[in-house]
Every structure is written in structure tokens, then in C-alpha cells.
Amino acid sequence: MSAVSTAPAPRKRRGGARGGEAAAGWLFTLPALVIVGVFLVAPIALALWVSFTDWNGRNSPLFNDSVDVVGLENYAAITTDDSLTRELFGRSIRNNAYYVLFVVPLQTALAMFLAVQVNRRMLKAKGFFRTAFYFPSVTSSIAITGVFLFLFASSGVVNRIIGWFGVNGPNWFAEPSGVLHNLLRLVGVSGAPAGWQEPGFLGVSGWDWIAGPSVAQCVLILLAVFTTSGTFMLLFLAGLQNIGAEVGEAAVMDGAGPVRTFFSVTLPMLKPTLFTVLTLGLIGTWQVFDQVYLTRGTPAAPTLTSPAYLAFNQAFENNEPGIAAAIAFVLFLIIIAMTLIQRLVLRDRDASGMGRKRKRGDPDAGLMAQGAVRLEAGPQSTTGGGLT
Secondary structure, X not given: OOOOOOOOOOOOOOHHHHHHHHHHHHHHHHHHHHHHHHHHHHHHHHHHHHOOEOOOOOOOOOOOOOXXXXXXXHHHHHHOOOOHHHHHHHHHHHHHHHHHHHHHHHHHHHHHHHHHHHOOOOOOOHHHHHXXXXXXXXXXXXXXXXHHHHHOOOOOHHHHHHHOOOOOOOOXXXXXXXXXXXXXHHOOOOOOOOOOOOOOHHHOXXXXXOOOXXXXXXXHHHHHHHHHHHHHHHHHHHHHHOOOHHXXXXXXXXXXXXXXXXXXXXXXXXXXXXXXXXXHHHHHHHOOOHHHHHOOOOOOHHHOOOHHHHHHHHHHOOOOHHHHHHHHHHHHHHHHHHHHHHHHHHOOOOOOOOOOOOOOOOHHHHHHHHHXXXXXXXXXOOOOOOOO
8 A cells, every 4th residue: 555645735924924024125115215205205395385384485494483374375476466476477387388389299209200210220320320319418408508509699600500591590599579479470460459468367468378489489499309309219219129020011011101100000009108208398398497597687588487497586586485386386286287188198099008099990900900910920020120
């Protein structure tokens, strides 16, 4: 009669061991948590407290008998009160809104275009072009702004070049007129219609709201696109290289040309990267500060002021840290709202997560479906990696 061997039953992990692992995990993460709490959470909480007080910037805002809680007065001063502060805030929001409206689409489109070009399999010296396009992003923004101030001076290089074609260039950074107002003057509209000069939203008249970016701000828009497109190019490049070459080959076999392949296959698969780029672009453009700071004091400075610079001005020049903190948190809410709207627009995806939901009869749906079938059929050549 043979003996039956039995495997020993696995021992149950004791609760004490699990508790020890949890304690060890908290112990290892404690330094990072302390750093985040001291240098991020605590300053944000303190700024929120300051936004509800009349602190003058001297001594401590905490446990100070001379600091009174004023509730929402600081927020009312920049949004509802009939005051110069509200008008300055309204103008900064208008300036920044046009800045965002032009910079984000232009830098995103240029970054995607550059990424597609440097991802081509036939392109030689890829490393050189990638470095050249990315180099402005790692260069000091102060230095690049100084170069642009020189290039766009009244007697600068840009005006000399366009002067060869018989065009008298403006004094760019001293020209506060809005681009849309200038275009309206070309068609005979030289002034505001009746009622358009009255103070409107945030104390800014309707005529000023439709002025468009000033001539000076157009230079800052070019500067922002020039310095940020390289960074976003790398993000799009990483997304393109994660798309297998077999996807493009399947689209070509189905009769799609390069343009159709890009808009029907590549772009939908880049939606997560596109969302990241747009989010980072929105945050960066709403927080623009250094270029505005360097151009302060010019005749066009009121058309360049951003909320971030206005908060700095209120805190350190006007001794109104409560107003500055209120501006910062209103700006925070604007960024959150625009990010949520963007997420809502880009959230619509099909079951595979590769783009928008396809309607019945959509010709692109067949192309995507056939491409998916070919992907499941077997491995294809992956030379080069990614789509072009």
C-alpha cells in the first residue's frame, strides 16, 4: 500500500506582517509627503486664507490681530465692484484670452507638423533636426525675449527686412492698437458703434473686447510659439513612435493616401497625446509672466498685462496681497474650467480607445475596422516605427 504525499498547506500571512509593510511604505514615502506638504499644500492653503483677509504683506498673516477677515471683498474688487482694479483685471483677462486663443492652436499644429516631419523614415540627420527644433525650449526665456526685443525694435532686423519690400514696419512693442480694430479701419470702421464704449463685462467695453491682440502682443504670440513647439513636438513624436508601422501599411493597402491616413488613423490614435499637449498649453499660456514683465513700461504694456503679472503687481508694488491671491485663485478656476471643457470635447471615443465614436455609414469607420482586422491577422513589417 503506497503512501499518499500531501503538500503542506500555505501559511496564512499574519495581520502583523501586513501592518509592518504598510508602516514601511508610509515611512519611505514620508520625506516626499513632507516636501509636498511644506512647499505645495501649505503655501496654497495660506494663499487661500490671504485671499479672504486684508493682510498688507507685513508680519505674518496668521495669528495677527491687525489682519481682519473680509470675506469675499477681494474677489468682489476684481469681478463686480466699479473700480480701477476690476478694469485692470478685466483687461488682463482680455489680453490673456487672445493670447491663449492664438498660441495654443498655433503651437499645437506646429508641434504636430514638426513631429510628423522628423518621424519620417526617409529623413536623414534626424537627431540634428530634433535637437534644432527642441533647442529654443531649453533656452532661457529671458534671453529669447531680449533677442525678440532687438529683432522687433523700430530699427530692428524685422523692419529692415520688410523695408526691402517697400513696407514701413511699426514700432512693434510700442504699438497698442488691436489687430481686429486695424482691420476694421481698412473697411471704413474707425470708431465704436453707439453704446459699445460703455463699460461692460469686468469693466471693459465691448469695443475693447473685440479689439483682438495688439500689435505688440502678436510678437509675444510668435515668441511663445517659437519657444514651446519643440517641447510639444517631442510629446507628439513619442506618440507617433508608439503607433506601429503596420497600422499605416494597412491603411495604404485599403487605398488611403497620406492625408487620409493621418486624419483618419494617426490623429485619432494621438488623442491622449493631444489632450496632454492642449492641457499643458492652456496652463502655460494662462500663467504667462516673464515676457510680460520684461516688456513693462512700454506704451503697449496695458495690452500685454496678464493676470499672473497683475497679481505680482498688486502684491509687491501696490501692497495688496489679498487682491493678488484672489486673482491667482480666479485664474486657477479659469484653468480648471477650460481643462474640463477640453476633456469633455475629447472624451468621445470608440471601444478601442482610438478616436471618436463612428456613426453608421462613416467611411472612416470601415478604414479603421479593416486596419484592426489586418493587425489581428499577423505581424507585419515594423521598419521605421510609426506613421509618416
